[in-house]
Amino acid sequence: MAISNKPIVWGPFAAGGTVTAFLTPVLILLTLLAALGHAPDLLAYDRLLALASHWLAKIAIAGIVFLSLWSTAHRLRITCYDLGVRADALVATIVYAGALAGTAASVVYLSRI
Amino acid sequence: MSRVPYVRTIPKVRWFLRHPRYIRYMTREATCLFIGAYTLLMVWGLRELANGPAAWQAFLECLRSPASIVFHVLALAFASYHSITWFNLTPKALPLQAGESFVPDGVISGAHYAGWALLSLAILFLAGAF
Numbered sequence: 001m002a003i004s005n006k007p008i009v010w011g012p013f014a015a016g017g018t019v020t021a022f023l024t025p026v027l028i029l030l031t032l033l034a035a036l037g038h039a040p041d042l043l044a045y046d047r048l049l050a051l052a053s054h055w056l057a058k059i060a061i062a063g064i065v066f067l068s069l070w071s072t073a074h075r076l077r078i079t080c081y082d083l084g085v086r087a088d089a090l091v092a093t094i095v096y097a098g099a100l101a102g103t104a105a106s107v108v109y110l111s112r113i
Numbered sequence: 114m115s116r117v118p119y120v121r122t123i124p125k126v127r128w129f130l131r132h133p134r135y136i137r138y139m140t141r142e143a144t145c146l147f148i149g150a151y152t153l154l155m156v157w158g159l160r161e162l163a164n165g166p167a168a169w170q171a172f173l174e175c176l177r178s179p180a181s182i183v184f185h186v187l188a189l190a191f192a193s194y195h196s197i198t199w200f201n202l203t204p205k206a207l208p209l210q211a212g213e214s215f216v217p218d219g220v221i222s223g224a225h226y227a228g229w230a231l232l233s234l235a236i237l238f239l240a241g242a243f
Contacts, residue, residue, distance in 0.1 A: 014206075020148050021199035024192040026233040028151055030240055031158075032185040035176045041241030043173065045166045052162060061159070065152055072149030079142045082129075106156045112163040 009074065009096075016071025019064060049113065058110045065106040069099035144195035147188040200225040 034043050041047060051057050073095035080091045129135040161172035175181065203225050204218035237243060 017195075017199055020192065021196040022229055022232055023236075024148050024151060025189060025196055026236045027155070028185055028189045028192055029233075029237065030242065031154070031176055032182070032189060033242055034173055035182045035185050037177060039173060040237075042239070045162075045169045048162060048169075052159070065156060068148060068152040072145040072152065075142055075145035076149070079139075079145070082139075082142070102153060102156055106159055109156065109159040109163045113159070 012067055012070040013074040014071075016067035016069075016074075019067045020071060023064065024068065052110065052113050058113070062103065062107050062110060066099070066103040069102045070096070073099040140194065141198045144191040144198075147191040148195060150184070151188045151192070196229060200229065 030040055030043065033040055042051070052061065076095045077088070077092050081088055085091060129139040158172055161168040200222050204221040207221060209216040209221060
């Protein structure tokens with residue numbers, strides 16, 4: 001029987017595409033407001049710290065970071081192929097490792113909150 | 114007699130400028146650059162949050178730079194484009210059968226758009242944006 005790793009790669013991509021479709025625009029809007037000098041209450045240090053201190057929020061944040069980075073990595077890999085980069089194994093290793101490294105960093109920072 | 118081998122003359126990088134459909138496809142794929150960059154900005158924000166109130170305040174100050182505002186506007190446009198393309202594909206990915214017939218495409222994608230709008234408004238409200 002042929003063994004394929006496609007579902008492992010593609011599952012988080014599809015999940016990440018859905019999560020980013022629903023969440024990323026509104027998250028950008030929140031920090032855009034802060035960038036324009038109208039930071040919403042949630043971005044005040046005490047409130048955000050209180051939210052990010054809850055274990056459920058930590059899991060949710062780490063999950064969002066992982067899925068967003070993974071779907072980005074997968075699209076980057078496919079786009080590299082589309083642009084004529086045929087070293088797919090190398091590209092895949094770099095982008096997926098980058099997504100995992102970013103997730104690991106977020107887990108470390110969350111553990112310090 | 115030797116034959117001249119056929120060499121395809123497709124430009125490697127600029128093929129996607131040849132048709133509006135290809136441009137839309139590459140625009141959709143390019144959204145990942147902004148979504149990925151924004152996620153890394155979130156990770157950086159988590160680090161500054163863990164570093165204490167002064168670091169967090171400095172992070173908020175960084176967000177107010179002109180470059181940050183330009184990035185946010187572009188990222189918002191590209192992330193929204195990703196959402197639109199993603200929700201427009203949902204009838205293909207999640208076809209629903211009701212009895213003999215299929216639920217119309219517009220209902221499936223429309224439900225996703227409605228959920229997106231409600232969720233975004235709820236988050237903005239809970240975050241105290243208005």
